[in-house]
Structures are given as structure tokens and as C-alpha cells.
Amino acid sequence: MSAFNQLKAHAQKISHFNHLAAICGWDQAAVMPAGGNQARSEAMAELSVHLHSLQTQPQLEEWFAQADNENLDGTEQATLRELKRQWQQANLLPESLVQAKSLAGSKCEHAWRTQRGDNDWQGFEKNWAEVVKLSQEEAQIRAEANGLAPYDAMLDIYEPGTSSASLDNIFGQVKTWLPELIDQVIDKQASEPFMTPQGTFNTEKQKALGLEVMKLLQFDFNHGRLDESVHPFCGGVPTDVRITTRYDQSEFVQSLMGIVHETGHARYEQGLPKSLAGLPSGEARSMGIHESQSLFFEMQVGRSEPFIAHLSQLASKHFTDHDSALFSQQNFQKLYTRVKKDFIRVDADELTYPAHVILRYEIERDLINGHIKHTDVPELWDQKMQQYLGLSTEGNFKNGCMQDIHWTDGAFGYFPSYTLGAMYAAQFMASMKQTVDVDSAIQSGDLTPIFTWLSDNIWCKGSLLTTDELVKSATGETLNAQHFQDHLKNRYL
Amino acid sequence: MSAFNQLKAHAQKISHFNHLAAICGWDQAAVMPAGGNQARSEAMAELSVHLHSLQTQPQLEEWFAQADNENLDGTEQATLRELKRQWQQANLLPESLVQAKSLAGSKCEHAWRTQRGDNDWQGFEKNWAEVVKLSQEEAQIRAEANGLAPYDAMLDIYEPGTSSASLDNIFGQVKTWLPELIDQVIDKQASEPFMTPQGTFNTEKQKALGLEVMKLLQFDFNHGRLDESVHPFCGGVPTDVRITTRYDQSEFVQSLMGIVHETGHARYEQGLPKSLAGLPSGEARSMGIHESQSLFFEMQVGRSEPFIAHLSQLASKHFTDHDSALFSQQNFQKLYTRVKKDFIRVDADELTYPAHVILRYEIERDLINGHIKHTDVPELWDQKMQQYLGLSTEGNFKNGCMQDIHWTDGAFGYFPSYTLGAMYAAQFMASMKQTVDVDSAIQSGDLTPIFTWLSDNIWCKGSLLTTDELVKSATGETLNAQHFQDHLKNRYL
Numbered sequence: 005m006s007a008f009n010q011l012k013a014h015a016q017k018i019s020h021f022n023h024l025a026a027i028c029g030w031d032q033a034a035v036m037p038a039g040g041n042q043a044r045s046e047a048m049a050e051l052s053v054h055l056h057s058l059q060t061q062p063q064l065e066e067w068f069a070q071a072d073n074e075n076l077d078g079t080e081q082a083t084l085r086e087l088k089r090q091w092q093q094a095n096l097l098p099e100s101l102v103q104a105k106s107l108a109g110s111k112c113e114h115a116w117r118t119q120r121g122d123n124d125w126q127g128f129e130k131n132w133a134e135v136v137k138l139s140q141e142e143a144q145i146r147a148e149a150n151g152l153a154p155y156d157a158m159l160d161i162y163e164p165g166t167s168s169a170s171l172d173n174i175f176g177q178v179k180t181w182l183p184e185l186i187d188q189v190i191d192k193q194a195s196e197p198f199m200t201p202q203g204t205f206n207t208e209k210q211k212a213l214g215l216e217v218m219k220l221l222q223f224d225f226n227h228g229r230l231d232e233s234v235h236p237f238c239g240g241v242p243t244d245v246r247i248t249t250r251y252d253q254s255e256f257v258q259s260l261m262g263i264v265h266e267t268g269h270a271r272y273e274q275g276l277p278k279s280l281a282g283l284p285s286g287e288a289r290s291m292g293i294h295e296s297q298s299l300f301f302e303m304q305v306g307r308s309e310p311f312i313a314h315l316s317q318l319a320s321k322h323f324t325d326h327d328s329a330l331f332s333q334q335n336f337q338k339l340y341t342r343v344k345k346d347f348i349r350v351d352a353d354e355l356t357y358p359a360h361v362i363l364r365y366e367i368e369r370d371l372i373n374g375h376i377k378h379t380d381v382p383e384l385w386d387q388k389m390q391q392y393l394g395l396s397t398e399g400n401f402k403n404g405c406m407q408d409i410h411w412t413d414g415a416f417g418y419f420p421s422y423t424l425g426a427m428y429a430a431q432f433m434a435s436m437k438q439t440v441d442v443d444s445a446i447q448s449g450d451l452t453p454i455f456t457w458l459s460d461n462i463w464c465k466g467s468l469l470t471t472d473e474l475v476k477s478a479t480g481e482t483l484n485a486q487h488f489q490d491h492l493k494n495r496y497l
Numbered sequence: 498m499s500a501f502n503q504l505k506a507h508a509q510k511i512s513h514f515n516h517l518a519a520i521c522g523w524d525q526a527a528v529m530p531a532g533g534n535q536a537r538s539e540a541m542a543e544l545s546v547h548l549h550s551l552q553t554q555p556q557l558e559e560w561f562a563q564a565d566n567e568n569l570d571g572t573e574q575a576t577l578r579e580l581k582r583q584w585q586q587a588n589l590l591p592e593s594l595v596q597a598k599s600l601a602g603s604k605c606e607h608a609w610r611t612q613r614g615d616n617d618w619q620g621f622e623k624n625w626a627e628v629v630k631l632s633q634e635e636a637q638i639r640a641e642a643n644g645l646a647p648y649d650a651m652l653d654i655y656e657p658g659t660s661s662a663s664l665d666n667i668f669g670q671v672k673t674w675l676p677e678l679i680d681q682v683i684d685k686q687a688s689e690p691f692m693t694p695q696g697t698f699n700t701e702k703q704k705a706l707g708l709e710v711m712k713l714l715q716f717d718f719n720h721g722r723l724d725e726s727v728h729p730f731c732g733g734v735p736t737d738v739r740i741t742t743r744y745d746q747s748e749f750v751q752s753l754m755g756i757v758h759e760t761g762h763a764r765y766e767q768g769l770p771k772s773l774a775g776l777p778s779g780e781a782r783s784m785g786i787h788e789s790q791s792l793f794f795e796m797q798v799g800r801s802e803p804f805i806a807h808l809s810q811l812a813s814k815h816f817t818d819h820d821s822a823l824f825s826q827q828n829f830q831k832l833y834t835r836v837k838k839d840f841i842r843v844d845a846d847e848l849t850y851p852a853h854v855i856l857r858y859e860i861e862r863d864l865i866n867g868h869i870k871h872t873d874v875p876e877l878w879d880q881k882m883q884q885y886l887g888l889s890t891e892g893n894f895k896n897g898c899m900q901d902i903h904w905t906d907g908a909f910g911y912f913p914s915y916t917l918g919a920m921y922a923a924q925f926m927a928s929m930k931q932t933v934d935v936d937s938a939i940q941s942g943d944l945t946p947i948f949t950w951l952s953d954n955i956w957c958k959g960s961l962l963t964t965d966e967l968v969k970s971a972t973g974e975t976l977n978a979q980h981f982q983d984h985l986k987n988r989y990l
Contacts, residue, residue, distance in 0.1 A: 020543035023536060024517050031520055035528075039719035040737030043516060043774070050513035054547075226532035244533030281536070 007070035008080060011087050012283060014067075018058050019282035023241050025051050030239040030246040034231045059094035079285070082468040086284035093161065096149055097142060105138040109413045116412045125382060125401040132412070136371060136378040139414045143372045155372040158417030162291040163424065165471050168369050171420055174427070174485045175362045181489060183392055186355055189343045189496040198338035199330050201255040205323060210251050213322040214263040220314060221267045221301065222455055224274050236262050238269035238298075242281065245270040256319065257339055261302055268301025269294060271455070275463030286466045289474055291418065295425025296432065297462065303354055303426065304433040305454065307495070310446035312336045341495065345393045347403035354426070355496055359392040361423040364408070368416045381405045427483060428475060430491040432462070435479035500563035501573060504580050505776060507560075511551050512775035516734050518544050523732040523739040527724045552587035572778070575961040579777035586654065589642055590635060598635060601627040602906045609905045618875060618894040625905070629864060629871040632907045636865045648865040651910030655784040656917060658964050661862050664913055667920070667978045668855045674982060676885055679848055682836045682989040691831035692823050694748040698816060703744050706815045707756040713807060714760045714794065715948055717767050729755050731762035731791075735774065738763040749812065750832055754795060761794025762787060764948070768956030779959040782967055784911065788918025789925065790955065796847055796919065797926040798947065800988070803939035805829045834988065838886045840896035847919070848989055852885040854916040857901070861909045874898045920976060921968060923984040925955070928972035 005013070025048065032044050068091065071084055112131035119128045139158075146157035156167050215230060228245035240246035247266035249259050272288055280286025288294050305311050313333045320331035329335060343353050349360035367384050370376045376384065385405040386397045397404030405411075410418050436442060436457045445453045461478035472482050498506070518541065525537050561584065564577055605624035612621045632651075639650035649660050708723060721738035733739035740759035742752050765781055773779025781787050798804050806826045813824035822828060836846050842853035860877050863869045869877065878898040879890045890897030898904075903911050929935060929950045938946045954971035965975050 017543060020540040023540035024521055024544060027521050027524055027537075028517055031524065035722065037719050037722060037737060039717070040734070043734060043736040044520075047513040047516035050510060051517060224532070226530050229528065229530060241533070241536060243536040244530060 006074050007067040008074050008076060008084060011064070011067050011071055012083070014058070014061070014064070015087060015284065016282040018055065021051060021055050021058070025055070026239055026241050027244075027246075030231075030248075033235070033237065033239070034233045034246070034248055056094065056099075059091065064091055079280075079468060083280070083283050083285040086287075086467050089164070090284050092149070097145060101138065101141060101145070105135070105142060105414055108134040108138055113409065113412045116406065116409075120402045120406050123400070123402045123406075125406065128401070128406055129379060133378055135412070135414045139416050140372060140374065142414075143416070153373060155369045155417065158372055159420065160417075162418050162421050163471065164290060166292070166420070166424070170483075171365060171369075174483065175358075175365060175420075175423070177485055178358055178423075178489075179362060179392070182355075182359060183394075185492065185496070186343065186345065186359070186393070189355060190345070192497070193338075193343060196338060198335050198342070199327070200339070201257060201326075201330060203326060204253050205256045205326075207251045207253060209322045210256050210259055213256065213318055214249060214260060216318055216322075217260065217263060217315065218267050220318075220449065220451070221264065221271065221305075222451065223267050223270060227274055228270055230263070236266060238266045238273070240273075242273045242276050245273045256323070260315065260319070261306060261340065264306040265298045265302040268298035271301070271458075272297040272463055275455075275459050277464050277466045277468075280466050280468075285468055289462075289465070289467050289469075290471050291421035292424035292428060293462070293471060293474065295421050296428035297425075297458070299425050300429040300432060300458070304429050304491075305442075305446065305451070307337075307340050307354070308443065308446060309333075309337065310443050312340060313447070314449065315340075343496065345395055347389075347395060347397065347400070348407055350408075355492060356393060358423045358426065361419050363388040363392060364410075364419040367405075368411070368419065372416050424483070427485050427488040431475065431479050431481075431484060431487040432458070433491070434487045499567055500560040501567050501569060501577060503560050504557070504564055505576070507551070507554070507557070508580060508777065509775040511548065514544060514548050514551070518548070519732055519734050520737075520739075523724075523741075526728070526730065526732070527726045527739070527741055549587065549592075552584065557584055572773075572961060576773070576776050576778040579780075579960050582657070583777050585642070589639060591638075594631065594634060594638070598628070598631040598907055601631055606902065606905045609899065609902075613895045613899050616893070616895045616899075618899065621894070621899055622872060626871055628905070628907045632909050633865060633867065635907075636909070646866060648862045648910065651865055652913065653910075655911050655914050656964065657783060659785070659913070659917070663976075664858060664862075667976065668851075668858060668913075668916070670978055671851055671916075671982075672855060672885070675848075675852060676887075678985065678989070679836065679838065679852070679886070682848060683838070685990070686831075686836060689831060691835070692820070692828050693832070694750060694819075694823060696819060697746050698749045698819075700744045700746060702815045703749050703752055706749065706811055707742060707753060709811055709815075710753065710756060710808065711760050713811075713942065713944070714757065714764065714798075715944065716760050716763055720767055721763055723756065729759060731759045731766070733766075735766045735769050738766045749816070753808065753812070754799060754833065757799040758791045758795040761791035764794070764951075765790040765956055768948075768952050770957050770959045770961075773959050773961075778961055782958070782960050782962070783964050784914035785917035785921060786955065786964060786967065788914050789921035790918075790951070792918050793922040793925060793951070797922050797984075798935075798939065798944070800833050800847070801936065801939060802826075802830065803936050805833060806940070807942065808833075836989065838888055840882075840888060840890065840893070841900055843901075848985060849886060851916045851919065854912050856881040856885060857912040860898075861904070861912065865909050917976070920978050920981040923981040924968065924972050924974075924977060925951070926984070927980045 028044065028048060028051075032041070032048070036044060068088055076084060108131070112128075112135050115131055116128060140154065143154035143158050146152070146160070147154040150157050150160060152160065153168065159166050159168065159171075211230070218225075218230060227243050228240065228247065231246060231248045232250060233248035234250060236247075236249050238245065238247045247263070247270050249262050249266065251259050272294060276288065277286050306315075316331050316333045316336040319336075320328060323331070341354070343355045345356060346352065349357070349364075352360055363385065366388065367376070367381055371378060371381070382397070382401060382405050389395050389397050389404070410416075433442070436454065440453045440457055442454060445451050462474065465474055465477075469477060476482050521537065521541060521544075525534070525541070529537060561581055569577060601624070605621075605628045608624055609621060633647065636647035636651050639645070639653070640647040643650050643653060645653065646661065652659050652661065652664075704723070711718075711723060720736050721733065721740065724739060724741050725743060726741035727743060729740075729742045731738065731740045740756070740763050742755050742759065744752050765787060769781065770779050809824050809826045809829040812829075813821055816824070834847070836848045838849060839845065842850070842857075845853050856878065859881065860869070860874055864871060864874070875890070875894060875898050882888050882890050882897070903909075926935070929947065933946045933950055935947060938944050955967070958967055958970075962970060969975050
């Protein structure tokens with residue numbers, strides 16, 4: 005067997021164990037009774053150790069060296085590139101650092117769960133110092149191996165190929181127009197009253213409505229499920245994608261659009277190339293591209309006028325006991341496009357969301373590059389929050405720098421993916437509209453032309469192309485934030 | 498680390514992977530969408546290969562040799578005995594035979610799924626010949642290793658310590674009184690009319706009723722769940738036991754008692770000794786003892802008059818749209834103790850069930866010992882069916898020797914466990930009644946004294962004792978089928 009084929013067989017083996025981890029992880033989050041957690045965590049930890057040992061097997065080095073000299077076609081070369089990338093990522097860090105960071109992250113996160121409620125920055129900061137220190141060490145090692153700046157080496161985990169130079173440029177542009185646009189829109193919306201949900205929205209009915217919307221979005225129920233969990237997510241494996249939502253009986257708005265969002269993630273997974281199943285070249289391209297698909301569904305399609313018309317009509321069919329004015333298309337459109345300056349990123353609307361992300365990006369970039377200390381973060385947060393959204397977080401740590409789980413766990417470099425995703429989604433839509441009559445397709449209830457475009461241009465490409473190549477092949481240009489600005493102005497002004 | 502501690506650590510590792518297999522197996526049977534099956538099966542096969550390689554690691558031999566000379570207390574000695582037993586079972590057969598039998602079994606079972614409906618003995622027999630041949634080879638290898646007759650070596654997999662000599666004796670006794678008892682009871686019941694369920698019994702209500710009955714049986718919902726699957730089973734792990742049932746909207750009788758049965762299996766698992774978690778000495782003793790717990794719940798407790806009173810009262814509370822006469826205690830008692838001679842084992846009542854098992858036992862014993870050919874089976878089946886239940890299966894293969902999945906898969910030696918379980922259950926109840934006022938406890942709705950007895954005498958013993966030792970320590974004697982006969986006469990005459 006050629007070295008390349010040995011590498012492929014080894015990747016298949018790893019993917020089988022990843023499959024078990026994905027299903028048991030879904031189970032743990034969605035259906036496992038609380039008392040099962042200790043034994044489950046031990047079993048999952050054993051599996052992680054086994055996966056790490058597979059990813060770092062000594063003979064891989066020789067196989068990679070040999071495979072470089074083998075005669076491979078284009079697809080095979082892409083597979084080899086991604087195999088090597090995953091192998092290097094897995095082998096880069098010393099075991100001791102991985103363990104120390106995992107322990108420090110767990111400790112910090114565990115304490116954070118109560119410290120946040122107590123607004124206890126002093127307590128949090130003590131644990132977090134260690135997480136930041138170890139993350140800086142990690143970034144340094146990655147930087148030396150890849151020839152990148154420390155923070156860029158962290159970005160590379162989630163968004164291969166993206167640099168802080170390009171983010172500085174893109175986010176810098178956004179900062180020139182976003183705060184003013186937010187103010188304009190808020191002014192405009194002030195004179196546009198709307199109804200909010202009142203009363204009780206039965207969980208079973210919400211679920212039935214959600215399933216119907218998933219059907220409209222052509223979720224493949226032969227290869228996936230909808231369940232419930234405290235934190236909604238998209239998990240499982242491409243042949244069996246598990247999305248979850250959380251129902252709140254006092255309203256249906258969040259859960260319904262949450263399902264649309266997760267369905268976007270799910271259809272990307274379900275649409276990945278079957279011929280590359282189990283290989284890294286057959287996996288989703290990056291966190292940013294993954295988010296571009298969920299946000300394409302949620303923001304580009306989900307909040308479009310013809311889709312809102314479907315949602316309002318379906319919701320009124322399921323919730324017959326409520327005031328029908330709530331379900332008018334006009335009211336739905338307002339419900340789903342309301343802009344508000346607020347503290348919490350995860351509750352933010354489409355327009356203020358980028359401000360939250362840019363704030364975090366600028367802080368984590370300087371923190372990981374060693375330009376600021378972790379104790380500088382609350383003050384910087386307050387300054388930037390005032391600058392971008394006109395809100396002060398002085399002394400308000402729990403709604404400021406202690407609100408997210410990402411930094412607590414040491415996942416520095418992840419935040420930009422959210423806004424990159426939103427920008428890619430806008431760019432994909434602009435490009436799609438050149439050949440597809442998107443609004444008519446949505447209006448007709450048969451969204452096939454939209455999904456065909458996404459499948460042909462994004463889903464079926466897996467990781468065969470780099471992110472830049474993928475975006476260029478789909479839209480004719482690399483990331484261009486102008487489409488995002490156009491989209492926002494068009495929708496909100 | 499001592500060799501014994503090395504062995505224990507290795508067993509814990511194996512148990513972690515078994516945990517993942519149990520959860521993914523449950524998922525596959527209970528919630529996985531059909532399209533996920535191929536990739537799941539491949540992932541599970543990879544896990545099996547990994548488990549086999551862990552169970553057969555070369556250094557284990559040395560550890561076992563060293564551990565024999567280490568200073569171990571009684572519990573540790575029992576752990577070592579069971580570790581060695583599992584290791585020997587895993588190492589006994591050549592890989593080629595395991596694979597060949599697995600393939601032949603899969604092929605035979607796959608074809609059987611349609612052949613059974615077609616009553617196609619000719620087609621089935623061709624595939625089954627290979628399964629029987631390979632099972633005979635397996636039995637021969639096991640026999641030589643253990644110094645047992647071939648069939649006894651197969652029995653030893655499911656019911657360690659049980660011999661065909663003792664089964665011949667016990668089942669031989671049963672045959673002297675069972676056929677006559679069945680006739681007597683059927684005569685008696687002929688003049689006792691009863692109502693059967695009519696109309697529709699909503700699945701949600703059946704589920705709510707089932708959950709209430711599980712609560713009465715003190716199922717620990719912090720360490721387990723109830724779900725649905727085509728073939729009801731008890732799976733998962735002791736800290737997270739997953740039982741399933743199947744709802745038929747045209748009646749609730751089967752599903753309800755099925756839940757009682759699986760709850761018996763589940764409480765045994767939930768009650769296993771926590772201090773031995775992950776070790777084979779902390780696992781359930783045998784298939785027969787496992788079945789004794791499910792049948793203790795289903796037959797000894799579940800069909801007792803005070804428990805039937807609870808069931809009838811709870812069912813009438815949930816199904817308010819039906820004729821209340823259906824839910825009278827008298828009618829419920831008749832519904833759940835009706836005796837009928839019929840072809841199908843899995844649908845058989847408590848009284849005719851042993852006849853089905855003895856028939857299979859006698860045939861599989863002679864088949865595996867090479868005293869009969871697999872082509873002799875249909876005729877023998879017909880003869881024994883006439884002898885024990887007065888029914889002919891001549892030409893009726895699908896309701897005769899083709900009805901079960903066990904032989905199709907090559908699981909020879911399993912069937913006796915069912916009736917051994919029923920006998921142990923009767924013996925446990927007879928013994929329990931010497932110190933516990935069982936009927937009063939059930940009547941009061943607080944069954945704690947019953948579960949305390951089971952926990953102290955069965956559950957918390959895990960596999961520390963052999964089956965004979967366990968039964969003797971719980972009841973003062975080894976298996977005594979007289980208790981079973983007494984129980985049946987007492988209930989049915």
C-alpha cells in the first residue's frame with residue numbers, strides 16, 4: 005500500500021473514533037441523565053487519550069515524508085495537505101502543555117459559573133491569569149512552528165489562512181461606518197411600534213413548527229434529528245447530524261430562528277462530499293465558513309421578506325390561541341430585525357453583533373501578542389464598549405469581559421469567525437443573486453435553487469480548497485466586506 | 498504497580514470503551530435515523546477491533562501469572578478470577594473463526610429476515626449449515642480448553658457453572674408435571690371470561706403510565722431513561738441505564754408489563770456494587786441471574802395480586818375514555834395470567850414459556866454435541882411441540898424452528914437462561930417471604946423492603962460469588978425447581 009493510502013486508512017480509523025465521540029458528546033448534552041456524567045466524562049477522556057495517540061503515532065512522520073514523493077492527483081494533494089495540517093496541529097504542543105491548559109481551563113470555567121453571577125472579577129482574574137499565560141505559551145509554540153505572530157497562529161486553528169493584518173483592515177473599515185449606522189437604524193425604528201409575544205407557547209407546538217421549518221429548509225431527516233439541550237448546537241456526524249434547540253414557553257422567536265441557524269450548520273455537514281467521507285479534505289472548511297452557512301440560513305434567507313412571510317404564516321397555523329396580529333408578516337419582520345444596543349453578545353441582533361466581535365478581537369489580539377496584561381481587560385472593555393455601542397461596563401464585569409465562555413476556556417482566536425461568517429454569507433448571497441432568483445425561490449416554497457448553489461459552491465467542496473480559494477471560486481473575489489455593509493444598509497435603512 | 502493493579506487499570510480502560518459501545522449501541526437502536534446506519538456500523542466495528550486488541554494484549558499473560566502469586570484479599574481474588582475468565586474467553590478462539598462466524602451469522606440473519614416470512618426452510622437451511630458448523634467448531638475449541646462437553650462449553654459463556662447434566666435433571670423434572678398443569682389451567686380458565694382492550698390507547702398516555710410504574714418500582718431516573726425501540730431492551734451502563742419499550746396504540750398490556758420487565762434488568766444494573774465499577778467482578782453475574790431479576794419484577798412482583806391492583810388503578814387513571822370494567826383488578830388479573838398453547842416463544846405466557854425453552858434446549862444440546870444434524874431440526878421440533886404443547890409445526894417452519902434470532906446468529910447455549918431465570922426468581926421470592934411481608938409492602942406502595950432484600954442478596958454482590966454460591970447465600974440452597982412448580986400451581990390452579 006502506498007504511504008498516502010496508509011495515511012488515508014489511518015484517517016478513516018481516527019474518523020471512526022471521532023464518530024463515537026460526536027454521538028456520545030451529543031448524548032451527554034441532549035439526553036443523558038445527570039447521574040451518568042462522571043462515568044461518561046471518564047469514558048470520553050479515555051477516548052481523547054486514544055485519539056491523541058492515534059494522531060501522534062510515530063510512523064506517520066515517515067508516511068508523510070514518503071507521500072510527498074508519490075504521484076497524487078489534485079484531490080489527493082488536497083487530502084494530503086489537510087491530513088498534514090491536522091497531524092501538525094495534533095503534534096505541535098507538548099502533552100504537558102495540553103494537559104495544563106485543559107486543567108486550568110476547566111478550573112477557571114468551573115469557578116466562572118458562580119463568579120460571573122457574583123460579578124467577582126477579583127476571583128476570576130486569579131484563575132484566568134493561568135489560562136492566559138498558558139494560551140500565550142501555546143501561541144508562542146504555534147507561532148514558531150508556523151512562522152506567524154502569536155495571535156495569528158491561534159487564528160490559524162479556527163480560520164486557516166486568516167491574519168490579523170487582514171482582520172485589522174476589514175474590521176477597521178467596519179468601525180468607520182457601523183456605530184453611525186446603528187444609531188441611524190435605532191432612530192428609525194423608534195417610531196415603528198410592534199407586538200411582542202404574550203402568553204404561553206406550548207413546547208410541542210413549537211417543536212412541530214420547528215420541524216416544519218426544517219422541512220422547508222430541506223433538512224434531511226434520514227440523516228439527522230432535532231432534539232433539545234441547554235445550549236443549542238449542531239453535532240453528530242455528516243451521515244447523522246444532530247441539531248438541538250431550547251424552548252422557552254413564554255416566546256417562540258428565539259428558538260424558531262435558532263432552529264433555522266442550526267439547520268444551516270446541519271445542511272453544510274449533510275452536504276459535504278460523500279466520496280471524501282472520513283478524510284479531513286471532506287470536512288467543513290473552517291469555523292468561519294461553517295458560521296457563514298448558519299448565518300446564510302438565519303440572516304440572508306431567514307430574515308428575508310419572503311421567508312418571514314412563510315414563518316409568520318406557519319406560526320399562525322400552529323399558535324391558534326393567540327392574537328393573530330402577532331403573526332402578521334409586518335410584525336414578524338419587525339420582531340426579527342429589531343436593533344438594540346446591549347451588553348450581551350449572544351443576545352445581540354444582526355447589526356450590533358459585529359461591534360461585540362470586533363471589541364473582543366482587538367483585546368484578545370493584544371493580549372495574546374503580549375501587548376497588554378490580562379488585568380487591563382476590564383478597562384479596555386469599558387472603553388471600547390463606550391466607543392462602539394455607547395454603553396459603559398465600568399464595574400459591570402458579569403455583563404462585560406466575564407460574559408463569554410470562550411476566553412475562560414482559553415479559546416483565543418475563535419471570536420472573529422462569527423463576523424467573518426456573517427460577511428461571507430452576505431458575499432455568497434450577493435453572488436448567488438447574479439444567477440438565482442432568490443426571492444422568487446423562497447416565495448415559491450421550493451428553495452432548491454438556493455441549496456443547489458450552496459451545494460455546488462460550498463458544501464461539496466469540503467476542504468479541497470483553502471478558504472480564500474473557496475470564496476474566490478464561489479464569488480469571483482476573496483473576502484470583500486462591502487457586501488456585508490450593503491446588505492445591512494439595504495435591510496435596516 | 499502490582500500486576501493485579503495493572504490488570505485492574507487495564508480493565509477500567511476496557512470498561513470505558515465498553516461504555517462508549519453501550520451508548521452508541523443504544524443510540525443506534527433507539528434514536529438514530531436510518532441513513533446513519535452504515536457509518537455507525539463501521540465506527541462500531543472499529544471499536545470492536547480495538548476492544549479485542551485490548552483484551553488480547555500480550556503482556557496480560559505475564560500479569561496474570563504474577564498476580565496469581567500476589568497477596569490478595571477475598572474481593573480481589575474474586576476480581577482476579579473474573580478478570581481471568583473474561584480474558585480467557587476473549588483469547589480462546591482464533592480470530593479467523595470469530596470473523597467467519599460473525600460473517601456467517603450476519604449472512605444467515607440478513608436472509609432470515611425475509612426467508613422467515615416466506616416459510617423458506619430450504620433457503621434458510623443452506624446458510625444455517627455454515628453457522629451450525631462454525632458453532633460446533635467454536636464449541637469444540639471451548640470444550641478442549643475447559644475440559645467440558647462441547648455444548649456445556651457454550652452454556653458456560655452465558656451461564657458459567659451450569660452443566661447439561663444439571664439441566665437434564667431440572668428440565669426433566671419439569672417435563673413430568675408441566676404439560677398436565679398447562680391442560681388443567683386451560684380447562685379452568687375456559688369458564689372465566691374477561692375483557693380485552695378495545696379502541697385506541699394514546700402513546701403519550703401509555704408512556705406517562707409506564708413512567709409512573711417505573712417510579713413505583715423505584716427506577717433511578719438520575720441514572721437512567723425510558724425510550725422507544727423496535728425490540729425492547731435494557732442497555733447503557735450502570736450509572737446510566739437505558740431501557741426501551743414499544744408502544745402499540747391498540748393495547749397497553751404488552752408494553753406496560755414489558756416496562757416492568759426491563760425495569761427489573763435496570764434496577765439490577767443500577768444496584769451493582771459501585772466500589773467495583775468498571776471491573777468484571779462488579780458486573781451482573783450471568784444471563785440467568787439477569788433474567789431472574791427481570792422476571793422477579795415481571796412475574797413475581799408484577800403479576801402478584803397487590804401489584805395488579807396498582808396497575809389497574811393507575812391504568813384507569815390514565816385511560817379515562819375507555820370502559821372502566823376493562824381496568825378492574827379482576828379483569829387485569831385475568832388479562833395478565835391468561836394461558837394459551839401457541840407457537841411463538843416471545844409471546845408465550847408464564848406457564849407455557851418453559852416448554853418452549855426446554856424444546857430448544859434439547860435440540861441445541863444434541864446439535865452442538867453432534868448427535869443430530871441441522872436438517873433433523875424441523876422434524877424434532879414438530880415432535881417435541883406435539884409432546885409438550887400438543888401443536889404440530891409440520892411444514893410450518895416460520896412458526897417453528899425459524900422463529901428465533903438466536904440460532905440464526907449462532908448463539909447456542911443462551912435459551913436455558915430464560916427458564917433458569919424464572920426458576921431463580923421463584924426461589925428468591927420463596928426465600929424473601931421468610932423475612933419480608935412482600936404482599937403488604939406491595940400493597941402499601943412502598944416496595945423498599947423487597948428492593949432492600951434484592952440489593953443485599955443479589956445486586957450488591959455483582960460477580961463476587963459464582964452463581965451457585967450466590968443462590969445458596971441468598972436462599973440457603975442451590976437451584977431448586979420445586980419453588981418454581983409451587984409458584985405456578987399456587988398462581989394458576
